[in-house]
Amino acid sequence: QQQVKQSPQSLIVQKGGISIINCAYENTAFDYFPWYQQFPGKGPALLIAIRPDVSEKKEGRFTISFNKSAKQFSLHIMDSQPGDSATYFCAASLYNFNKFYFGSGTKLNVKP
Amino acid sequence: DGGITQSPKYLFRKEGQNVTLSCEQNLNHDAMYWYRQDPGQGLRLIYYSQIVNDFQKGDIAEGYSVSREKKESFPLTVTSAQKNPTAFYLCASTAEWQGNTGELFFGEGSRLTVL
Numbered sequence: 001q002q003q004v005k006q007s008p009q010s011l012i013v014q015k016g017g018i019s020i021i022n023c024a025y026e027n028t029a030f031d032y033f034p035w036y037q038q039f040p041g042k043g044p045a046l047l048i049a050i051r052p053d054v055s056e057k058k059e060g061r062f063t064i065s066f067n068k069s070a071k072q073f074s075l076h077i078m079d080s081q082p083g084d085s086a087t088y089f090c091a092a093s094l095y096n097f098n099k100f101y102f103g104s105g106t107k108l109n110v111k112p
Numbered sequence: 113d114g115g116i117t118q119s120p121k122y123l124f125r126k127e128g129q130n131v132t133l134s135c136e137q138n139l140n141h142d143a144m145y146w147y148r149q150d151p152g153q154g155l156r157l158i159y160y161s162q163i164v165n166d167f168q169k170g171d172i173a174e175g176y177s178v179s180r181e182k183k184e185s186f187p188l189t190v191t192s193a194q195k196n197p198t199a200f201y202l203c204a205s206t207a208e209w210q211g212n213t214g215e216l217f218f219g220e221g222s223r224l225t226v227l
Contacts, residue, residue: 004154006154009152032214034214034215034216036216041220041221042220042221043116043202043204043218043219043220043221044155044202044216044218045218046215046216049214049215089154089155093214098143098160098162099157099160099170100145100157100216102147102154102155102156103154104152104153104154105152105153105154
C-alpha cells in the first residue's frame with residue numbers, strides 16, 4: 001500500500017505562473033513532511049519541509065500548504081521559472097526519521 | 113566539503129554477476145539509507161541503518177545485501193537474485209533524530225545497467 005500519493009505525474013507551466021503539486025498520506029502518525037527537488041542525473045535535495053502543527057510554511061517562492069484533517073499537503077511554486085524545471089517528490093516520516101516514505105514524483109517543466 | 117560520495121557513477125553488469133555500490137559520508141551522520149529509483153516511480157527504500165553493525169530491510173530488500181562496519185560507509189551489493197536490477201541507486205544519510213532537522217542528504221547516485 002502506497003503511504004504517500006502524489007499528483008500530477010507531470011506538469012507544464014508557463015514562466016511566471018503558479019505550479020501546484022499535491023500529496024496525500026494515510027498514516028496520521030507522520031510528523032514531518034518534506035519536499036525534495038531533483039535535477040536529471042543528480043540526487044534529490046531538500047527544498048522545504050513542514051510539521052503538522054502549522055498549516056503553511058513559506059520560503060521565498062516556495063510554499064507548503066498543510067491540511068491535517070484532510071491528510072493532504074501541497075507545494076506551490078510562485079512565479080515559476082525555467083530553472084525550476086525538475087522532478088519534485090513529497091515525503092513523510094515519523095518523528096524519529098527512521099523511515100521516509102516518498103511520493104511517486106512530479107516532473108515539472110516551466111516553459112520560457 | 114561535507115557530503116555523500118557514491119561510486120561508481122555508472123556501472124554495467126552482466127546477468128548473474130554480483131555488484132557492489134559504494135557509499136561514503138563525512139557528515140558524521142548516524143543513519144544511512146539506500147533507495148532505488150525507476151523512471152516514473154518514486155524512491156523505494158531498499159535498506160537502512162541507524163547505527164554501526166545494525167541494519168533493517170526496507171520495502172524492496174529482496175536480492176540486495178548491505179553491511180555497516182563503519183559509521184561512514186554503507187555499501188550495497190546487488191546480487192544475481194535481484195530480478196530487475198537496472199535502476200538508479202541513491203544513498204542518503206541523516207543525523208540522529210534528536211535535535212536535527214530530519215533532512216535527508218543524498219549522494220549523486222549510481223546508475224546500474226544489466227546487459
